[in-house]
Amino acid sequence: MLTALQAEEVHGLVAELDPDDRVRLLDELPATVARALLVDLSPQERDATGLVMGYPTGSVGRRMSPGFVALDGRMTVDQARAAVLERIDDAETVYALPVLDEQERLCGIVGLRRLLATDGSAPVVDILREAVTVAAHAPVEEAARRSADEKLLALPVVDGTGRLVGIPTFDDALDVLEEAESEDMARSGGAEPLRRPYLSTPVRSIVRSRVVWLLGAALGAAGLLGVGPLYGWEVGAVIGLTLLTVCVLAATVGGVMPLAARALKVDPAVFSNPFITTFVDASGLVVYFLIAAAVLGL
Structure with a gap:
């Protein structure tokens, strides 16, 4: 978008923003572009922007507006x-x-x-x-x-x-609370919020946002390396394979349930979460014993 617009248009749009909104935009831009936009601001707007940028990310100072009537x-x-x-x-x-x-x-x-x-x-x-x-x-x-x-x-x-x-x-407070709610909803669905369009997000960022919940190999490896040295590598393999399998099952069922709900013309939120929880709880124990029997020769 920046390359498609003329330089004058971009600088004009940035100059019209409130300092807190301008900082949020600059935080998303490459450093070289952000510096160029800051240089072209008036001294008053540059000072106001610098005041907001001087506070840590995540602090209220970073989201306040210095443009008030006192x-x-x-x-x-x-x-x-x-x-x-x-x-x-x-x-x-x-x-x-x-x-x-x-x-x-x-x-x-x-x-x-x-x-x-x-x-x-x-x-x-x-x-x-x-x-x-x-x-x-x-x-x-x-x-x-x-x-x-x-x-x-x-x-x-x-x-x-x-x-x-x-x-x-x-309105700033409402924006912050909406972002927090979106973050909580993303985490309840097994992901960290990406804070940018999905298709323009690097694969590394997507992996990092979901690895704790859904890349089963990562959890399985953690189980193997955490249990193996203490109780033997065969026991560690049982724990790691169980985690891997349960994660795959949960992700598969979680992906199928919205499709099934759509076919049945019902809201997936009505039964998807209880069903997934019940299924994973019931099948997880069976999977654990089957893997233990296979690995340990029981």
Whole structure:
């Protein structure tokens, strides 16, 4: 896609992204392309992007937006409204407005509704409420769940000194939770999430994402090498071959069940998992004894 588009179009699209979305894109690009795109950004956008990229992958700081409207606690409500209007086109959100003290530390949050409904001469500090915050290095999923549990429009991110550094909004939290749910679903199906289109994923990555559950040879080899030196190689062979066979059976049944469900015009989720579990539990013991009898000559 990058080679098909003209350079001006690519740079224009990247420049229009919010810093957190831009970082997510740059993380997926080759290093040389990412550097070229960063160089062409304006100094302000480059600094904002660098701030987000400075936090570890998986931290909430990596998914926050530094494009927020912060109010000075010494402002009046009229002054605060003017500050919001001045930044309304480039701010990530204006529905929850952080209020800072003289040292730029977060001292509270003001909702936009409250700001509009209050007399203009009133000081902002009189209408703020306590802010729920999260440390910039906290895990992003933990922060997203906290945001969802407390139904926050925005969750201020602070550094070690209590200074505000960014805000992930509610839609950012939903994206994180959706990714986490997709990851959990992939793992329940016996794979790690690939995070990229299947056909463009290297074979090595696909193998690494599924080896723990489905490459039976790997589990069988682990059983052989783990048991063999302690209890004899024949016993290790029994364990390894049993693991290999049970994995093959489970994968085969798991692949056939959706086809059978489709033929019967029923939802495969209704009976596929219970059936696979029952089948593997019942057949696994039989397979174990048959292999033990064959290998050990019983």
